[in-house]
Amino acid sequence: MLHNAKEMEGYAVGATDGVIGHVKDLYFDDEKWVIRYLVVDTGGWLSSRKVLVSPIAVGTPDWEQRLLPVSISREQVSNSPDIATDKPVSRQHEMIYSGYYGYPYYWGGGGYWGGGMYPNLMMPGYGGFGTSLASPDAGHREPARQEHEHDDPHLRSxxxxxxxxxxxxxxxxxxxxxxxxxxxxxxxxxxxxxxxxxxxxxxxxxxxxxxxxxxxxxxxxxxxxxxxxxxxxxxxxxxxxxxxxxxxxxxxxxxxxxxxxxxxxxxxxxxxx
CATH class of the missing domain: 3.90.50.10 (Photosynthetic Reaction Center, subunit H, domain 2)
Incomplete structure (x- = not known):
């Protein structure tokens, strides 16, 4: 099913242990035309800090309740890398972000998300849908980091x-x-x-x-x-x-x-x- 991005603004984002905030914006990849991050305003509990949430973590949306459930905790969000959402997100920022949450790199494959089409299949534990660049093994990630850390991620608001x-x-x-x-x-x-x-x-x-x-x-x-x-x-x-x-x-x-x-x-x- 298709949904208008305009409708998603204001949706609550529910972590595994409570709501973490509301959607303020979406970052999309202007090469593959796919949403890469939700920009979430955390409100009072994190002094209205804005954080990025990847669709990799988003479960089945509750469109009637205007709720996007995510498989991360409030503590993870609180300790997540501080990325200025009012400035361009660099590939280095993305690598730090992916490393923190243990996500494979979405770039480098033939699909929207690594070698596949669906973001949730890149969650740790699924396996098989990332690319060789996305291996969680440090021996694989380090060459990938050095090769791609200066890429232009083509993210747009x-x-x-x-x-x-x-x-x-x-x-x-x-x-x-x-x-x-x-x-x-x-x-x-x-x-x-x-x-x-x-x-x-x-x-x-x-x-x-x-x-x-x-x-x-x-x-x-x-x-x-x-x-x-x-x-x-x-x-x-x-x-x-x-x-x-x-x-x-x-x-x-x-x-x-x-x-x-x-x-x-x-x-x-x-x-x-």
Missing amino acids: YNAVVGYHIQASDGDIGHVAGMLIDEQTWAVRYLVVNTSNWWLGHEVLIAPQWVEAVNWLDRTVAVSMTRQSVKDAPTYDPEAAMSREAEDQLYQHYGHVGYWTDHPIRDTEISRV
């Missing part, structure tokens, strides 16, 4: 991207109003585009795979389709659940093959945390 202008091949068509997130993989499946400056009350969806370029300085997103093709695309209804039939119609409209045909869900990969 969801809140910062909302409002970016969308440029079609023949002119502007609107702005980013949200993102639809896959609740199993945490992949960004669609940008929600508000076109109300041109077509009143009209929202459409554009998959990240159809984005040609993102100019972070100019706050623009360039896409390969024309304004008319976007206008003729199926309208997005935020009040209705996004069905596979609706997704199929959208992909057919733009002449693309659905992502679900490239990454079919296999029973052995489904998260059951």
Whole structure:
């Protein structure tokens, strides 16, 4: 199922021994278009310190109660590495973070999360879904750390991207109003585009795979389709659940093959945390 990232803001994050705070932002990877971290405001118990929580630790969300359960404790969060969430998160910070929680490195594999598609399968104890870079053995981690500590992790703030202008091949068509997130993989499946400056009350969806370029300085997103093709695309209804039939119609409209045909869900990969 897909959920609008906007709805996740304010969700409570429940540790194994109590709530640790509420979601304030999401960091996504602008290469693979997947959510890498929740930015959680811890409120009074940690002097409103903001901490990062990886989807690796997130269990089955309770969408009705607006609760994201995580398999870490309040004490772990309290003692977690201090990372300034108002500044870019470096690969070194990520390595320190992963080392503290005992997580494999998510980068370096062919999937969204190491060699697999689902973050929870990278939890310590699952095994088999990380990459050679993710081995918990210090002998393997040290060469990986030295090789990748200066990488650009390509992390971007969801809140910062909302409002970016969308440029079609023949002119502007609107702005980013949200993102639809896959609740199993945490992949960004669609940008929600508000076109109300041109077509009143009209929202459409554009998959990240159809984005040609993102100019972070100019706050623009360039896409390969024309304004008319976007206008003729199926309208997005935020009040209705996004069905596979609706997704199929959208992909057919733009002449693309659905992502679900490239990454079919296999029973052995489904998260059951």
